[in-house]
Amino acid sequence: MDNSLTVIFRTDASLDIGTGHVMRCLTLALGLLEKGASVSFLCREHDGNLIDLIRSHGFVVHALPLLSQDDDTEENPLDPAHALWLGCNWQIDVEHCNAVLNDPVDWIIIDHYALDFRWETAMRDKCQKMMCIDDLADRVHECDLLLDQNLGRTEDDYVELVSSGTKLLLGPQYALLRQEFADWREASLNARIQPQLRHLLVTMGGVDNANVTEVILNTIDQAQPIDLERITVILGPHAPWLDNVKKLASEMSASVTLLSSVNNMAELMAQCDLAIGAGGTTTWERCSLGIPTVLISLAENQNYISREVGKAGAAILCDVQDVEHELGNILRVISEPDCMQRLSWNASQITDGRGMQSVRQLLLG
Numbered sequence: 001m002d003n004s005l006t007v008i009f010r011t012d013a014s015l016d017i018g019t020g021h022v023m024r025c026l027t028l029a030l031g032l033l034e035k036g037a038s039v040s041f042l043c044r045e046h047d048g049n050l051i052d053l054i055r056s057h058g059f060v061v062h063a064l065p066l067l068s069q070d071d072d073t074e075e076n077p078l079d080p081a082h083a084l085w086l087g088c089n090w091q092i093d094v095e096h097c098n099a100v101l102n103d104p105v106d107w108i109i110i111d112h113y114a115l116d117f118r119w120e121t122a123m124r125d126k127c128q129k130m131m132c133i134d135d136l137a138d139r140v141h142e143c144d145l146l147l148d149q150n151l152g153r154t155e156d157d158y159v160e161l162v163s164s165g166t167k168l169l170l171g172p173q174y175a176l177l178r179q180e181f182a183d184w185r186e187a188s189l190n191a192r193i194q195p196q197l198r199h200l201l202v203t204m205g206g207v208d209n210a211n212v213t214e215v216i217l218n219t220i221d222q223a224q225p226i227d228l229e230r231i232t233v234i235l236g237p238h239a240p241w242l243d244n245v246k247k248l249a250s251e252m253s254a255s256v257t258l259l260s261s262v263n264n265m266a267e268l269m270a271q272c273d274l275a276i277g278a279g280g281t282t283t284w285e286r287c288s289l290g291i292p293t294v295l296i297s298l299a300e301n302q303n304y305i306s307r308e309v310g311k312a313g314a315a316i317l318c319d320v321q322d323v324e325h326e327l328g329n330i331l332r333v334i335s336e337p338d339c340m341q342r343l344s345w346n347a348s349q350i351t352d353g354r355g356m357q358s359v360r361q362l363l364l365g
Contacts, residue, residue, distance in 0.1 A: 004036045004037055004038050005032065005035075005036070005037040005038065005106050005107070005363070005364060006037070006038045006039075006105040006106045006107070007029070007032055007037050007038070007039045007040075007105060007106060007107045007108075007109060007363070008039070008040050008041065008042060008101070008105050008107075008108055008109070008127075009025045009028075009029060009039070009040075009041045009042065009108075009109045009110075009111065010041075010042045010043075010097065010108065010109070010110045010111070010112060010115070011025045011041070011042075011043065011109075011110070011111040011112055012043055012044050012046055012049065012085070012086075012087075012112060013043075013046070013048060013049050013050040013206075014046030014047060014048045014049060014085070015046070015047050015048040015207055015209060015238070015240065016046075016048075016085055016209075017046070017048075017085050017113075018205055018206060018207050018280065018299075019048075019050060019205070019206030019207060019236055019238075020205070020206070020280045020281040020282070021111045021112065021113075021133075022043070022050045022053075022054065022111075023050075023206075023281070024111065024133070024176040024281050025041070025109065025111050025133070025176075026050075026053075026054060026057065027176045027177065027178045027356055028109070028176050028356055028359060028360065029041070029054075029057075029059060030057060030178070031179070031356045031357065031360045032360055032363065032364075033058075033059075035360065035364055037364070039059055040059060040060040040061070040062065041054050041059055041060070041061045041062065042061075042062050042064060042097050042100070042101075043061055043062075043063060043064065044063075044064040044065075044066060044086070044087050044088075044093075045063050045064065045065060045066040046066060046087060047066075048207060048238040051063055062097075062100040062101075064093070064096045064097070065096070066087060067087055067088050067092070076089070079114075080113060080114055080115070080116050080138065080139045081113070081136075081138060081139075082113035082114050082301075083114050084114070085112070085113060085114045086112070086114035086115070090114075090115060090116075090118055090119045090122075091122075093115070093119060094119060094122045094123060097123065097126075098123075098126070101126050104125065104126050104127055104128065105126065105127050105128070106127065106128045106129065107127060107128070107129050107130070107131060107363060108123060108126060108127040108129075108130050108131070109130075109131045109132075109133065110130070110131070110132050110133065110143075111132075111133035113134075113135075113136060113301070116139040116140055116141065117139070117140040117141055117142040120132070120141060120142040120143055121142045124142070129144040129145070130142070130143040130144055130145075131143060131144065131145040131146070131147065131363070132145070132146045132147070133146075133147045133148075133176075134146060134147070134148050135148060135149070135150055135301060135304075135305070136301060136304075137153070137157040137158055137161060139161065140160075140161050140162075141161060141162050141166070142162075142163070143162065143166055144165070144166060144167065145166070145167050145169065145362065145363075146158065146162055146166055146167070146168050146169065147169040147170075147174055147176075147359060148168070148169070148170050148171075149169075149170075149171065149172050149174050149175040149176065149281075149284060149355065150170075150171070150172070150304060150305055150308065151171065151172050151305070151308040151309060151312060151350060152304075152308040152311075153170040153171060154170065155168055155170070157170075158170075167362075169358075169359065169362070172284050172287065172350050172351035172355070173351055173352070173354075173355055173358070174355040174358055174359055175281070175284035175288075175351050175353075175355040175356075176281075176355055176356045176359065177284060177285055177288055177351075177353045177354075177355060177356055178265075178266065178356070179356070179357075180264070180265070180266035180267070181266045181285055181288045181289065181353035182288070182352065182353040182354050182357075183266065184266040184267060184269075184270040184289060185288055185289060185290075185348075185352065185353050187270055188269070188270035188289035188290055188291070189289070189290045189344070189348055191270065191271075192273075192290055192292075192340070192341065192344045193341075194337070195273060195292070195337050195340040195341055195344070196273060196337070197226055197228070197273045197274050197334075197335040197340065198228060198229040198230070198273055199228070199229060199230050199231075199232070199271065199272045199273045199274075200220075200228055200230075200231045200232070200272065200273070200274050200275075200276065201231075201232050201233075201234070201268065201269060201272035201274070201275040201276070201277075201291075202216055202217070202231060202232070202233045202234070202275070202276045202277075203233075203234045203275060203276075203277045203278070203282055204216070204235075204276075204277065204278045204296070204298065205236070205278045205280055205282070205298060206235070206236030206238070206239065207236055207238060207239050207240070208235060208239050208241065208278075208298070209240060210298060210320070211240075211241040211244065211245075212278075212296060212298060212320060212323065213233060213235060213241070213245050214241060214244055214245050214248055215323050215324060216276055216323060216327065217231070217233070217245070217248050217249065217252060217256070218248065218324075219323060219324050219327045219328060220252075220254070220327070220328075220331070221248075221252045221253060221254065223327075223328035224253075225327075225328035225329070225331040225332050226331050226332065226335050228254050229255065230254065230255040230256070230257065231252075231254050231255070231256045231257070232256075232257045232259065232268060232272065233245060233249060233256060233257070233258045233259070234258075234259050234260070234262055234265070234268065235258070235259075235260050236260060236261070237260045237261050239260070242260065245258060246258050265285065266285070266289065269285060269286060269289050269291055270289050272291065273292075273340070274291070274292050274293070274294070274331075274334065274335070274340065275291045275292070275293045275294070276293070276294045276296065276327075277293055277294075277295060277296070278295075278296055278297070278298045278302060279295055279296065279297040279298065279302030279303070279305045279306035279309075280298075280302055280305070283295070283305055283306075283309060283315075284350070284351050284353075284355075285353075286315075286347065287309070287314060287347040287348065287350040287351050288348075288350075288351050288352060288353030289348075289353075290344040290345065290347050290348035291344065291347060292315075292334060292339070292340045292343035292344050292347070293309075293314070293315040293316070293343065293347065294315065294316050294317075294318050294327070294330055294331070294334060295309060295310065295315035295316065295317050295318070296317075296318050296319075296320050296323065297317075297319075297320060298320060309347075309350070312346055312350060313342065313343065313346040314343060314346040314347035314349075314350055315343065315347070316330055316333070316334055316343070318330055
């Protein structure tokens with residue numbers, strides 16, 4: 001008899017949503033798979049989806065159809081702030097999910113800003129237990145387990161948003177990072193004992209819809225605020241400005257390497273001296289490796305993370321509107337060894353990169 005845990009994830013990636021939700025769910029899914037769990041996904045076919053990537057890891061993905069504009073319903077004032085990211089109303093999403101879910105699973109895990117207690121309540125009979133992954137604390141949930149990996153989160157943030165029976169996992173110690181980050185942590189921290197700024201890493205998310213990467217590279221090329229040996233830029237394969245960045249990289253005076261679809265992110269991060277990065281889930285990857293960072297918030301839902309990490313002294317913040325005018329000065333300041341050491345130490349104290357293992361144990365337990 002097969003007694004393995006059965007888990008299904010409901011999450012999406014798109015040009016608007018970005019890739020972070022799917023990537024952290026994929027991290028947890030791979031961790032569960034290692035322990036013998038049976039894992040599958042429910043994902044809508046948005047532009048910029050990562051369905052093929054998930055399938056390449058051997059998971060079944062039930063692809064939910066992308067509806068035409070005519071199928072969209074009117075906005076409901078009771079809906080979550082990011083409801084339009086779903087691509088339909090929550091009732092239709094429930095219908096689509098129910099159409100492919102036959103037998104109940106042990107866990108449904110939801111990572112989607114567009115879904116709230118209404119979807120979760122409607123899907124309760126399809127699982128033994130339900131887990132929500134959230135960052136916003138802006139809507140009511142009906143679940144057994146809730147994970148918010150943001151720095152500074154407290155139970156007070158969710159006291160009116162979940163029932164008293166919901167177990168809360170709060171803080172970056174539960175950040176869902178791949179095993180490689182825990183594996184590379186020691187080597188990365190040791191490399192920062194006597195820091196020198198020679199290798200810069202630029203990671204503005206898998207999509208970077210606003211093309212901030214190009215602004216950063218242009219600013220560095222024109223201002224030349226520091227003497228760099230090389231720059232590594234990482235973008236997702238669906239990034240709409242990938243060709244523009246590729247062209248600029250080939251014309252810069254500094255040596256620039258542009259990578260997409262990388263599968264050794266921890267190694268690449270550990271080898272850099274400084275990162276310029278967005279305020280999404282990659283923030284916790286950088287912290288686990290103690291990487292000094294210039295942090296640029298690209299969306300409203302990244303502002304909270306950025307503020308808290310800045311308050312902790314683990315990064316220097318740069319407003320996305322001020323990159324052209326402020327980045328050069330910030331790089332001159334941050335390149336001082338004392339500053340880099342201080343940022344690295346503060347970042348390394350935020351998370352040790354083993355959150356996935358802790359969450360996995362709770363799900364298996």
